[in-house]
Amino acid sequence: MASLGVGIVGLPNVGKSTLFNAITKAGALAANYPFATIDKNVGVVTLPDPRLNALQKLFIKGERVPPIVPTHVEFVDIAGLVKGAHKGEGLGNQFLANIREVAAIAHVVRCFEDPNVVHVAGKVDPLDDLETINTELALADLQTIEKRLDKLRKSAKSDKDDKALLETLEPLMAHLSQGQPIRTHTGADPELLARAARELGLLTYKPVIYVCNVAEEDLPEGAQNPHVQKVRAVAAREGAEVVVVSAKIEAELAELSEEEAQEYLRALGLEESGLNRLVRTAYHTLGLQTFFTAGEKEVRAWTIRKGTKAPQAAGEIHSDLERGFIRAEVIEWHRLVEAGSWASAKEKGWVRTEGKDYVVQDGDVVLILFNV
Secondary structure (H helix, E strand, O other): OOOOEEEEEOOOOOOHHHHHHHHHHHHHOOOOOOEEEEEOOEEEEEOOOHHHHHHHHHHOEOOEOOOEEOOEEEEEEOOOOOOOHHHOOOOHHHHHHHHHHOOEEEEEEEOOOOOOOOOOOOOOOHHHHHHHHHHHHHHHHHHHHHHHHHHHHHHOOOOHHHHHHHHHHHHHHHHHHOOOOHHHOOOOOHHHHHHHHHHHOOOOOOOEEEEEEOOHHHOOOOOOOHHHHHHHHHHHHHOOEEEEEOHHHHHHHHOOOHHHHHHHHHHOOOOOOHHHHHHHHHHHHOOEEEEEEEOOOOEEEEEEEOOOEHHHHHHHHOHHHHHOEEEEEEEEHHHHHHHOOHHHHHHOOOOEEEOOOOEOOOOEEEEEEEOO
């Protein structure tokens, strides 16, 4: 599967850089869930998944322990934004180009008060911050659509597909002009809307995760923080996810060993880091799910889009498996764990044989039978 990045955006001094630095510096945090940096502005974070550990135990033979290979989410540090980005001001062109390359947006919003950290607008107002970035993205989409409409109005007279695209785009202009992102538009055919967004690289169609950066005392959910409540209200209207983190705490955790980090989290009364919650939310927002292959050589998680059929899932393992796909043997991970072994699961009749039309489910353990 092609890499699906999540772009981290935010105004200056909201904690965006601190959070991204925590992602890229956390390489020493956990041996089980390592972090890696591809380059200076892309970080890869593995997806914590206890199912891998449960499956691994089934295939331990004496001192031989099969390695675990988790799946991951890629985060991209997007260039800073200023008002007028859609006109190319500041790093506007780079900002917009980088967002076009990612599949989803993690919008970091400052939800903490600190007189020592100056806000770019002189006050902490998450709604104003959200509006600044959302307005720039909407204006950029308006410009993109306007350019395309001029050509479509001519070609739509003789081209049925272009006519359908024109009828999809025109209502979007009014929607964007009202300050509403395209992802909240409900009047268009979903397939045509997806096609338009893909062909034109529309920014406000991309799913968004709102990341509320709070002070330590507001963890884990910021329930008493009025700034967080305002962001949650916006997210609810858009159907977006909200993740509450303390970028400062995440940066501190990134400098600790695994044992020290777990001890620190316990001292804070937290079960896991905010970064782990962000990774899982990003995975869900991207429309992804996990299936497993498991044996004595390794226990591995594979990423597929929801709705992927068995041959295409097999292709994620190797192209030969898709090309020569015959059938798949499938069992839910928890039933395999309950059975204790693949052989025992087969004896109980829990292993199913599935064909080319089977839609792989999250948590399936799969054995591909093929011939090339």
